[in-house]
Amino acid sequence: MSSRARSSHRPLRWGTALALVCLLLPAGLAHAQDTTDDTQIEAAVVSIEVTQQHADWYSPWQGTRPESIEGSGFIIGPGRIITNAHVVSDARQIIVRLSGDNQPYFATIEFVGHDTDLATLHVKDPDFAKGVKPLELGGIPSLRSRVRTYGYPAGGEKISRTEGVVSRVQFITYLHTGADSHLAVQTDSAINPGNSGGPVIQDGKVIGVAFQTVTRLSNVGYFIPTPVIKRYLADVKDGSYDGYGDLGVVTGNLINPAYRQFLGMPDKRLGVVVDKVFPRSSADPLIHADDVILAVDGVPVLSDGTIHYYGYSLSYQQVVEQKQLGDNVKVTLWRHGKQMDVDFPLKRFPDANRMREQFDERPPYFIYAGLVFMNLNREYLDTFGNFWANADKPLLYEHFFASMESDQPYPGAVVLSRVLPASLNSAYTGMVNTLVKSLNGVPIHTLRDLETGLRASKGGYHVLELEPGDVLLVLSKSAADAANPVILKRYGITKDRNLP
Amino acid sequence: MKPVTRLLWTLLLAACLFAPAAWGEESPVAAGVVSISVTSQAYDQLMPWIKNAEQSATGNAVVVRGHKLITTADLVKNATLIEVRKFGRYPDYPAKLTLVDYDLNLALLEVDDPDFWKGLHPLPLSKRPVQVGHFTINRWRANGRFEQGTGEVSDVLVSSSPYGLMEYPVMRGTTNMGGLGWSEVLTHDGEVVGLIIGHSEQRIQAINSDLLRLLVEASERKPFSGFAHRGFSWQRLNQKSLRAYLGLQHSKTGVLVRRVFTGGTGSTELKPMDILHRIAGYAINPEGRIDHPTYGLISFTMAINASLAPTVPVVIERNGKRMKLELKRRRFQSDDYRIPPPQFDRANDFVVFGGLVLQELTVGYLQAWGNDWRDKAPPRLVIEYAMHSLRDPGSPPERVVFISRVLPDQANVGYEDVTNAIVLSADGKPIHSLNAFREATRDPKGPYDEIDLLPGSGRGKLIFDHAELDAINERVRSRYGIPPARTPRY
Numbered sequence: 007m008s009s010r011a012r013s014s015h016r017p018l019r020w021g022t023a024l025a026l027v028c029l030l031l032p033a034g035l036a037h038a039q040d041t042t043d044d045t046q047i048e049a050a051v052v053s054i055e056v057t058q059q060h061a062d063w064y065s066p067w068q069g070t071r072p073e074s075i076e077g078s079g080f081i082i083g084p085g086r087i088i089t090n091a092h093v094v095s096d097a098r099q100i101i102v103r104l105s106g107d108n109q110p111y112f113a114t115i116e117f118v119g120h121d122t123d124l125a126t127l128h129v130k131d132p133d134f135a136k137g138v139k140p141l142e143l144g145g146i147p148s149l150r151s152r153v154r155t156y157g158y159p160a161g162g163e164k165i166s167r168t169e170g171v172v173s174r175v176q177f178i179t180y181l182h183t184g185a186d187s188h189l190a191v192q193t194d195s196a197i198n199p200g201n202s203g204g205p206v207i208q209d210g211k212v213i214g215v216a217f218q219t220v221t222r223l224s225n226v227g228y229f230i231p232t233p234v235i236k237r238y239l240a241d242v243k244d245g246s247y248d249g250y251g252d253l254g255v256v257t258g259n260l261i262n263p264a265y266r267q268f269l270g271m272p273d274k275r276l277g278v279v280v281d282k283v284f285p286r287s288s289a290d291p292l293i294h295a296d297d298v299i300l301a302v303d304g305v306p307v308l309s310d311g312t313i314h315y316y317g318y319s320l321s322y323q324q325v326v327e328q329k330q331l332g333d334n335v336k337v338t339l340w341r342h343g344k345q346m347d348v349d350f351p352l353k354r355f356p357d358a359n360r361m362r363e364q365f366d367e368r369p370p371y372f373i374y375a376g377l378v379f380m381n382l383n384r385e386y387l388d389t390f391g392n393f394w395a396n397a398d399k400p401l402l403y404e405h406f407f408a409s410m411e412s413d414q415p416y417p418g419a420v421v422l423s424r425v426l427p428a429s430l431n432s433a434y435t436g437m438v439n440t441l442v443k444s445l446n447g448v449p450i451h452t453l454r455d456l457e458t459g460l461r462a463s464k465g466g467y468h469v470l471e472l473e474p475g476d477v478l479l480v481l482s483k484s485a486a487d488a489a490n491p492v493i494l495k496r497y498g499i500t501k502d503r504n505l506p
Numbered sequence: 507m508k509p510v511t512r513l514l515w516t517l518l519l520a521a522c523l524f525a526p527a528a529w530g531e532e533s534p535v536a537a538g539v540v541s542i543s544v545t546s547q548a549y550d551q552l553m554p555w556i557k558n559a560e561q562s563a564t565g566n567a568v569v570v571r572g573h574k575l576i577t578t579a580d581l582v583k584n585a586t587l588i589e590v591r592k593f594g595r596y597p598d599y600p601a602k603l604t605l606v607d608y609d610l611n612l613a614l615l616e617v618d619d620p621d622f623w624k625g626l627h628p629l630p631l632s633k634r635p636v637q638v639g640h641f642t643i644n645r646w647r648a649n650g651r652f653e654q655g656t657g658e659v660s661d662v663l664v665s666s667s668p669y670g671l672m673e674y675p676v677m678r679g680t681t682n683m684g685g686l687g688w689s690e691v692l693t694h695d696g697e698v699v700g701l702i703i704g705h706s707e708q709r710i711q712a713i714n715s716d717l718l719r720l721l722v723e724a725s726e727r728k729p730f731s732g733f734a735h736r737g738f739s740w741q742r743l744n745q746k747s748l749r750a751y752l753g754l755q756h757s758k759t760g761v762l763v764r765r766v767f768t769g770g771t772g773s774t775e776l777k778p779m780d781i782l783h784r785i786a787g788y789a790i791n792p793e794g795r796i797d798h799p800t801y802g803l804i805s806f807t808m809a810i811n812a813s814l815a816p817t818v819p820v821v822i823e824r825n826g827k828r829m830k831l832e833l834k835r836r837r838f839q840s841d842d843y844r845i846p847p848p849q850f851d852r853a854n855d856f857v858v859f860g861g862l863v864l865q866e867l868t869v870g871y872l873q874a875w876g877n878d879w880r881d882k883a884p885p886r887l888v889i890e891y892a893m894h895s896l897r898d899p900g901s902p903p904e905r906v907v908f909i910s911r912v913l914p915d916q917a918n919v920g921y922e923d924v925t926n927a928i929v930l931s932a933d934g935k936p937i938h939s940l941n942a943f944r945e946a947t948r949d950p951k952g953p954y955d956e957i958d959l960l961p962g963s964g965r966g967k968l969i970f971d972h973a974e975l976d977a978i979n980e981r982v983r984s985r986y987g988i989p990p991a992r993t994p995r996y
Binding site: 259262263265281282295392394395399402403407410411430431433476479480 | 739744746880881918954970974
C-alpha cells in the first residue's frame with residue numbers, strides 16, 4: 007500500500023487552474039483589421055474577483071482555506087455575464103467590476119457548466135452597466151484570420167487587448183474537469199493569468215471565450231468557440247444546465263483495406279467501426295460492436311472518423327456535441343452487409359462524473375470507528391499527487407480500466423482512504439488506500455452499501471475484506487460503536503457522513 | 507598533548523578509519539578477492555531479434571572453497587566474455603559461469619587454468635555476518651590498485667532482488683567510501699561477511715555470508731536445488747479485534763494465511779485462513795517477525811531460505827486445531843508465472859504477424875523503461891504485472907501475449923497506433939501464449955485472421971487477409987531485417 011501526501015489535492019488542482027489562463031499579446035503590437043469601436047467592446051468586458059473555497063478531498067468533512075483569484079467575463083444581456091466555470095467554481099463571493107470603474111458589484115452564479123468550462127453570472131444591481139451594449143455572438147473564425155482577446159491579465163485594473171491568429175480548430179480536453187473533450191480554437195497569443203473568461207472578438211462579435219493554454223508550449227492558447235457557447239446558452243434556457251449527451255461507443259478508424267473487405271464495405275472512404283458499446287449508454291442496445299457508423303444525422307463520417315464542418319475536418323462527435331440531452335440522434339449503420347438507420351435519444355455517458363474533477367459539491371464520505379471511506383473517483387486519486395506513480399495499481403485498474411473491460415454496468419467502488427488512529431484501529435493504518443471489496447461477506451460498491459451494511463450487521467464483528475493484498479480488517483461491533491463518537495470528537499469532525 | 511600533535515593523531519585516525527588504502531598482494535584478503543571484467547550484450551526488449559551494442563563492466567568476486575568465485579548475477583548478466591585477474595595484474599584468465607541465480611542476484615564462476623589459482627586463497631565465510639557491527643570494504647580497481655574502506659552495519663531486512671520474487675535477508679550499512687558499485691567484498695577479521703549488491707550515496711545493501719555459504723553448499727549438490735519462494739500471501743494479526751475474531755485472544759503468536767499460489771513453499775500444504783504460529787522452530791509474532799539469533803527481529807519469511815533442508819517445519823492452526831506441517835521448499839517453476847521475471851542471456855520469443863510484433867510479457871520488457879519502470883512503462887501492462895504476475899490456482903499455465911509495436915506496412919495501415927496492447931483472442935481462440943497464437947492463426951475458419959484486443963487498447967480488432975499473410979510477413983521481415991522465423995510461418 008502506498009503512502010499519500012497529507013495535503014489536499016487542491017494545491018495541485020489549483021496549480022492546474024493557474025494553467026487555465028487565457029491569451030494575450032502585448033497591447034499595440036499588432037494592428038487589428040477590425041474596425042469595430044473598441045470602446046463599446048471594452049465597456050462590456052468585466053473583471054471578476056472570486057473568493058474560492060474548495061472541497062478538501064483528503065479531509066472531506068472540511069473545506070480548504072479560502073483564496074482569491076481573478077478572471078474576466080463579458081456582458082451578454084442586462085446584468086448577465088459569461089465567464090469560465092473555473093473562474094467561479096467553488097465560489098463563496100463574486101465581485102464584478104467594469105472597465106475603468108472601481109465600483110464593486112456583487113454577482114451570483116446563474117448557471118455553471120463545468121464540463122464545458124462556461125458559467126453565466128447575474129448582477130442584481132440595476133445600476134450595473136447601464137448604457138453598456140451587450141456583446142453579440144458571432145460564428146467560427148477561419149484559419150489564419152486575426153482575432154482580438156480582451157480581459158484583465160495578471161489581475162490588472164486596466165483592460166488589456168491583444169491580437170493573435172487562428173492556427174487550429176480541433177477537439178481538445180477541457181482541463182477544468184480533465185475528462186471532457188469539446189471543440190476549441192487554438193491561437194498563437196501569449197498567455198497570462200486573469201484572462202480566463204474574457205471574450206475573443208472578430209468583426210465586432212464574440213467568437214470565443216479564452217480559457218486555457220498548454221504549459222509545455224509557448225504562444226499556444228485556446229478559446230471556446232461559439233458552437234460550444236451557443237449550445238451552453240440553449241441548454242440553460244429551460245432553467246437548468248444539463249450537460250452533454252454521448253453516443254457511448256468506442257470507435258476505430260476503417261482505413262485498413264483488409265478490415266473493410268472483412269466487413270464487406272462497398273465504399274472506400276466512409277465509416278468507422280464500433281469497438282465497444284458501453285452498457286446503459288445512448289447507443290445501448292441499438293448499436294453493436296462491429297457495426298460501422300456511416301453517418302450521424304445524415305452527416306457522412308469518413309473512415310478516419312472525421313466529418314467536414316465549416317471547412318474544418320473534425321471528429322464526427324461534433325454532430326452529437328451540438329445536440330441537447332434527450333434530442334434524438336439518427337445513426338446510419340453498416341451491419342452484416344446491409345445499411346440501416348437507428349435513432350435514439352441522447353443520454354449522458356454512464357458514470358462520467360467519477361472521471362471528472364468535482365466542484366461546488368461537498369465530497370461524499372462516511373466515517374466509522376476512525377475509518378474514513380470515500381468513493382473511488384478522480385478527486386480521490388488526485389490526493390496522491392502523481393497518482394500514476396503513487397497510487398496502488400489495483401486502484402488505478404478499478405478506476406480507469408474496470409468499466410472499459412467489462413460488459414456490465416459499472417457498479418462503483420469504495421476506498422478506505424484514511425484511518426484516524428485510535429486504540430481499536432491503530433494496527434490498520436497501513437491498510438489505507440485500499441478497495442473495500444466486502445463487508446461481512448456482502449459486496450460493497452457504494453458508501454450507502456457500507457453504511458447500510460454496518461447498521462444491519464447482526465454479529466459481534468464487522469469484517470471488511472480489502473484489496474490489494476486480500477486483507478481482513480475486523481472491528482468489534484460494540485467497541486467500534488462506543489469509540490465512534492469519541493474518535494470523531496478527538497479529530498474535530500462534526501459530521502460523520504455526507505452520503506449521496 | 508600539544509594541539510598540533512593532537513591534530514596529527516586525529517588525522518591519522520581518520521585516515522585509518524575512512525580513507526581507502528592500497529594494499530600489497532601479501533594481504534590475506536587481497537589474495538581472496540579478484541577483479542572481473544565482463545563484456546555483455548543484451549537483446550533489445552522492444553525488438554527482440556536485435557542485440558544491443560556490447561557493454562563493458564568490471565567488478566569483484568570472492569574466492570571460495572573448491573576453486574570457485576562468487577560475484578553478483580547483476581554483473582555477469584548477458585555476458586559474452588568474462589575474464590578475471592588476480593592481484594590487479596596481467597594476465598586475464600577466462601572464467602566460465604557455472605551457476606547463476608538472478609532471484610538471489612548471485613553467480614558462481616570457475617576458472618580452468620590452474621595457474622590462476624596459484625597464490626589465491628579462499629576466504630572463510632563468516633557465521634556472524636551481522637553481529638560484527640563494522641566491516642571492511644575490499645575491491646580491486648581497474649588500475650590494479652587494491653582498495654579498502656570501512657563501514658558499519660545498520661540493520662537487516664528481508665528483501666528481493668530486482669530480478670525475482672525470492673525473499674532473503676539483506677544487510678544494510680553505511681560507509682564513507684566513495685565510488686561504490688563494483689560487487690565489493692565485505693570482510694571482518696579476514697572473514698567474508700557480505701557482498702555488495704546495491705548502493706545509494708553512502709548507503710550500501712549486501713547479501714550476507716550466510717547466503718553465500720548456502721549457495722556454495724547448494725552448488726555442490728546435484729542437481730542444484732537451490733533456494734525457494736514463498737508460496738502464499740499472509741497478513742499481520744496485530745489488532746486485538748482481529749485476533750479475537752479468529753479466536754486468538756489468548757495466543758501471542760500467529761499470522762494469517764490469505765492466499766496460496768500455484769507454486770512455491772507452502773502452496774500445497776497451507777490453506778487460506780490458516781494461522782501460522784511457528785516456522786523452523788521460531789515463534790512468529792503477530793507482526794510476522796521471528797527472533798532470530800543472527801538477525802534479531804526479522805520477517806519470518808527469511809526462514810524459508812535459512813537452510814537447504816528439503817522441508818521447513820511449521821506449526822499452524824486450522825479450524826481451531828493446532829498441527830505440525832512440513833512445508834516442501836519449492837522454487838517457482840516457469841509455469842507458475844503469468845509474467846515471468848527477466849530473462850537474460852537469451853532472446854525473448856516473438857512473432858511477427860502482418861507487421862505486428864507480438865511477445866509474451868516479461869518483467870524484463872517492463873524494465874526496459876528504466877529503474878522507475880513502474881511509473882514509466884505502459885500503465886495497463888504494469889497493472890497486469892502488479893495484479894496478476896502469478897498464475898491463479900487451478901487455472902492452466904498462461905502468458906500475457908501483447909503487441910509490442912507495429913512495423914508499418916501497407917497490410918497494417920490504420921493499425922499503426924496499436925502499441926502495448928494485450929491480445930485476447932485470435933481467430934476466435936483465447937490466446938495465452940505465442941504458441942497458442944501460432945496455432946490459432948494457422949488455419950482460420952474464414953479468409954481473414956481476426957485478432958481481438960483488450961478493450962481500451964486503441965482499437966478492438968485487427969483484421970488481416972490470411973491468403974496474403976505469407977507474402978506480407980516475408981516483405982516485413984525483409985524490409986526490417988528480421989531473421990527467419992522459428993516456425994515455418996512465424
